[in-house]
Amino acid sequence: MRGPQDLGGLPAGLVDPELHEHIPTHWEKRIDAMMTLLFDPKRRLARVDESRRMQEALGEDYHKYPYYERWLLAISWLMLEKGVYTQTELDEKKKEVRKRIEEERSGS
Amino acid sequence: MNENTHDHTHATHTHDGKPIQNDDRPPIEAETLETAVRELLIDKGVISAEEIHREIEMKDGKGPELGAKIVARAWVDEEFKTRLLTDGDSAVLDFGIDMRPTELCVVENTDEVHNMVVCTLCSCYPRAILGIPPAWYKRRDYRARAVREPRSILSEFGTVIPEHKQVRVHDSNADLRYLVLPQRPAGTENLNEEELAELVSRDSMIGVSDIPS
Amino acid sequence: MDRRFKPGDKVRVIQRSQPGHVRTPMYVRGKAGVIERVVGSFPNPETLAYGQSGLPYKILYRVNFMQKELWDDYEGKPDDSLEIEIYEHWLEAN
Structure with a gap:
């Protein structure tokens, strides 16, 4: 029962240090910051171990998502699990946000 | 979008040594989820926009x-x-x-x-x-x-x-x-x-x- | 806390399947190594991952493995080694 995160020793491609260098985007930094804040001693809404458990629960989908999208999914599910918001609240918020971003993207 | 196509090559610094701000946007589904989660957390008073801003600045200073x-x-x-x-x-x-x-x-x-x-x-x-x-x-x-x-x-x-x-x-x-x-x-x-x-x-x-x- | 092992002790990582969140990767399970040092006691990540307290704490060791013990087809040099942190409940005397 090997989890999708347990990669040590599996076949994989070459590392290209130039091509695989990447400056974090502003969007990625926001996720990084949110994660730190939610886990900090002041809030302690969840622990990094819980975030790992959530990412591992992706199963084979683990490999479909880039790193920060996995983090984001973990945060969104953990906050649901902790009752910070409900699924209905999240769905409604996403609908509203999606509309806003679509308008913004088509305008730019 | 998969992990293999997600990374881009960028120079990490401009000639005067300042870090480059990378404003590339993620797929719309991902941006939607991030924005929704962040706004819900702010609406509920769990975190503030100011705290996120400060945290990013602090991380930018650590290298x-x-x-x-x-x-x-x-x-x-x-x-x-x-x-x-x-x-x-x-x-x-x-x-x-x-x-x-x-x-x-x-x-x-x-x-x-x-x-x-x-x-x-x-x-x-x-x-x-x-x-x-x-x-x-x-x-x-x-x-x-x-x-x-x-x-x-x-x-x-x-x-x-x-x-x-x-x-x-x-x-x-x-x-x-x-x-x-x-x-x-x-x-x-x-x-x-x-x-x-x-x-x-x-x-x-x-x-x-x-x-x- | 009582420590079952000390630096230099020969140990083997227990070969077992365990559901849930675990920090002992597959590639070291069942493999023989040597205790490099005792790191200390830490909350158990296997229960922290489910929002629990992580108590009782577990003793954590750094264990050294020869690469040729880990991989039959290891292509590097015979002295090459690997170190990893293993919690006491994943170790047995060897």
């Missing part, structure tokens, strides 16, 4: 330069080096770095041993000292192969370790965070601490490269 200063200090100050190797947490407090809840483990490269660091299970990294890990450190290719064929990985970074030297891989899988103390290059006897720090690359502190003489 390999800090690690380089620590390495240079260890090169010029034997007492500090001993402390760094035996009680890393207390040594880096001199630089205002708090490793908690993890512990720092500094591993020294010598004529006999070359150390390199990987986290096969996720992407554990001494963020308090080196900042956000490079993209390759978080990818399957590095995580899967670094423990099994470290010398091949090293050669992909252009690093050749002599046959007589042991390569020791550290899988950062639990409560320690690893910093490699690279060897001080020959011919640097006349450099001061500050000049030495400029020689120390991020990759040398992860152990995928050496510092050229």
Whole structure:
């Protein structure tokens, strides 16, 4: 029962240090910051171990998502699990946000 | 979008040394989820926009330069080096770095041993000292192969370790965070601490490269 | 806390399947190594991952393995080794 995160020793491609260098985007930094804040001693809404458990629960989908999208999914599910918001609240918020971003993207 | 197509090549700094702001946008589904979660957390008073902003600024200020200063200090100050190797947490407090809840483990490269660091299970990294890990450190290719064929990985970074030297891989899988103390290059006897720090690359502190003489 | 092992002790990582969140990767399970040092006691990540306290704390060791013990087809040099952190409940005397 090997989890999708347990990669040590599996076949994989070459590392290209130039091509695989990447400056974090502003969007990625926001996720990084949110994660730190939610886990900090002041809030302690969840622990990094819980975030790992959530990412591992992706199963084979683990490999479909880039790193920060996995983090984001973990945060969104953990906050649901902790009752910070409900699924209905999240769905409604996403609908509203999606509309806003679509308008913004088509305008730019 | 999969992991293999997500990374882009970018120069990390402009010519005047300022970090480049990378405003690339993610797929719309991802941006929607991030914005929705963030706005809900702000609406509910869990976190504030100001806190996110401050946290990003703080992280932008943490990078390999800090690690380089620590390495240079260890090169010029034997007492500090001993402390760094035996009680890393207390040594880096001199630089205002708090490793908690993890512990720092500094591993020294010598004529006999070359150390390199990987986290096969996720992407554990001494963020308090080196900042956000490079993209390759978080990818399957590095995580899967670094423990099994470290010398091949090293050669992909252009690093050749002599046959007589042991390569020791550290899988950062639990409560320690690893910093490699690279060897001080020959011919640097006349450099001061500050000049030495400029020689120390991020990759040398992860152990995928050496510092050229 | 009582420590079952000390530096230099020969140990083997227990070969077992365990559901849930675990920090002992597959590639070291069942493999023989040597205790490099005792790190200390830490909350158990296997229960922290489910929002629990992580108590009782577990003793954590750094264990050194020869690469040729880990991989039959290891292509590097015979002295090459690997170190990893293993919690006490994943170790047995060897």
